[in-house]
Amino acid sequence: MAKVLMVLYPDPVDGYPKNYARDDIPKIDHYPDGMTTPTPSKIDFKPGELLGSVSGELGLRKFLENAGHTLVVTSDKDGPNSTFDKELPDAEIVISQPFWPAYLTAERIAKAKKLKLAITAGIGSDHVDLDAAMKRGITVAEITYSNSISVSEHVVMMILALVRNYIPSYQWVIKGGWNIADSVARSYDLEGMNVGTVGAGRIGLAVLRRLKPFDVKLHYFDKHRVPEKVEKELGLTYHPSVESLVEASDVVTINAPLHSETERLFDDRLIGRMKRGSYLVNTARGKIVDRDAVVRALKSGQLAGYAGDVWFPQPAPKDHPWRTMPHHGMTPHVSGTSLSAQARYAAGTREILESYFAGKPIRTEYLIVDKGKLAGTGAKSYTGGDMTKGAEEVA
Ligand code: NDP
Secondary structure (H helix, E strand, O other), rough: OOEEEEEEEEHHHHHHHOOOOOOOOOOOOOOOOOOOOOOOOOOOOOOOOOOOEHHHHHOOOOHHHHHOOOOEOOOOOOOOOOOHHHHHHHOEEEEEEEOOOOEOOOOOOOOOOOOOOEOOOOOOOEOOHHHHHHHOOOOOOOOOOOOOHHHHHHHHHHHHHHOOOHHHHHHHOOOOOOOOHHHHOOOOOOOOOOEEEOOOOOHHHHHHHHHHHHOOOOEEEEOOOOOOHHHHHHEEEEEOOHHHHHHHEEEEEEOOOOOOOOOOEOHHHHHHHHHOEEEEOOOOOHHEEEEHHHHHHHHHEEEEEEEEEOOOOOOOOOOOOHHOOOOOOEEOOOOOOOOOOOOOOOOOOOHHHHHHHHHOOOOHEEEEEOOOOOOOHHHHHOOOOOOOOHHHHHO
């Protein structure tokens, strides 16, 4: 019987919810490309409930314990005295969400002698040292597509919030003011602007589709071109390099995974190639941008705004400069963990566990690392490497 170690974010400060703002969520069977949403044999939770925090347990306790497995759930994940570190040595399966990542560094993998499966309940497995996982033959799987649309909605919201200067205007209301001129002195229309995405995969393409009705000019850079039919339908301009993309864009959104090619991609040099007064929205991963270069660019006016919800490490320290830099619209890492998204990735986690326990193959789309090499989505979009370096700082 397996020991399953699950790391989830803490419950709300006011306690686990007793009731919810809405009674149901829409039922979605397929993603836009036709892939089916998760297909576990059964679920033991009500879609729309909080599942991603400790008391929610991703709705998996009954299923695991009825089958004789042991489940340990904690939010205490950082440092050598954390519950995660103490429970890791005899765990066979680790489940963690990117929002509150249990960093599986090479050192931790070396201690986790029984570890066979690391599941990312969500998308983006850069909190696992993929090189170390490959060497040890650990399977890494994530719930591909489960929250891609959730994130794309957040990206559109953040682009509009920055360009229209929504957050400062809202703050004038809270402060009891009626400061129209203060609010509009940095407010523009998105219409007619050039919007570019780095990465036109599930999220990037969904952002482009959602922005098309705003009458903007759409651009993208990706390692592979999207089908010609899609380029025509959306009127996309393809750029052969990220430099070319940023030079042409007023708004840039980052929607590529964090791996060796994208780490610190947006440094002083690349931000310097952007138009003065550009907006940068990053819901992909904090490490794709150089933290201090972003602060410098906002202070100098090279960037008119920066928004996103990804930081490094996570949770971000209280004195992280992005909390206080000017013209930002940061949220904690929430874009992919709406209640709607949680229902999908909790079901997807169960689907992976059911396959694993039954000795059946895990859906190829869910695989990042398998049998010692990049596999499935991992083989398509990642180049391996260790993106966990510096994670120990959080402790
Ligand atoms: P996809 O795999 O569908 O798309 C990623 C795209 O990025 C692919 O088209 C891939 O190219 C492309 N890409 C990879 N490397 C590069 C590169 N060096 N330059 C340009 N493009 C590149 O993933 P999703 O769209 O679903 O998710 C993207 C990322 O967003 C995730 O990896 C994760 O880090 C982040 N994310 C954040 C969430 C949040 O809550 N904030 C939630 C979900 C995801 P190709 O496949 O053509 O090689």
